[in-house]
Amino acid sequence: MKAFAVCAALLALAGWQLVGQVAKGKTRPLETKIWMKTVNGPHCSTLAKMLKAGPADDKEWGDVKTHAQMLSESGHVLMADGRCPDKVWADASKQLQEGGAAVAAAASSKDLEGARSALNNSVLASCKGCHGAHRVKK
Numbered sequence: 001m002k003a004f005a006v007c008a009a010l011l012a013l014a015g016w017q018l019v020g021q022v023a024k025g026k027t028r029p030l031e032t033k034i035w036m037k038t039v040n041g042p043h044c045s046t047l048a049k050m051l052k053a054g055p056a057d058d059k060e061w062g063d064v065k066t067h068a069q070m071l072s073e074s075g076h077v078l079m080a081d082g083r084c085p086d087k088v089w090a091d092a093s094k095q096l097q098e099g100g101a102a103v104a105a106a107a108s109s110k111d112l113e114g115a116r117s118a119l120n121n122s123v124l125a126s127c128k129g130c131h132g133a134h135r136v137k138k
């Protein structure tokens, strides 16, 4: 009985992992790591730096909006091509979609506090939420 339970749990785990690909989608070549390195990492760190300093002029507010829109879209890409393995991933991706959109909206009205709060409470929380469960530790 005990051995059966362990076996069933292992099978369930194996089946669960086949549901989503995590490191890569099912049909397209893009590796999650490449997306992180070229999109999430750079857009997020530039956005955080800009909001820390506070955008100086219209051009910089426009740049804030650009980075925020890219991060929001990334939340959709992460759900595409069978990459999503579970609810933690899905919730974090949704949080990235909405958090990026909220920063972009705040940038449209040059609301620095609103942009900072959406960055901290939603965008950065989404990175942390997904990485906590799915990023391979090195």
Ligand code: HEC
Binding pocket: 022, 023, 032, 033, 036, 037, 040, 041, 044, 045, 071, 078, 089, 090, 092, 093, 096, 123, 124, 126, 127, 128, 130, 131, 134, 135, 136
């Ligand atoms: C829905 C899941 C998910 C979300 C949300 C997410 N990441 Fe990741 N991230 C991953 C996974 C999975 C890896 C590990 C990929 C691998 O090594 O195969 C990773 C790795 C990374 C890496 C390391 C890339 C490398 O060179 O090895 C960076 C940088 C990164 N993420 C930045 C971010 C930032 C910044 C955010 C938030 C704006 C974010 N990620 C949100 C899943 C996510």
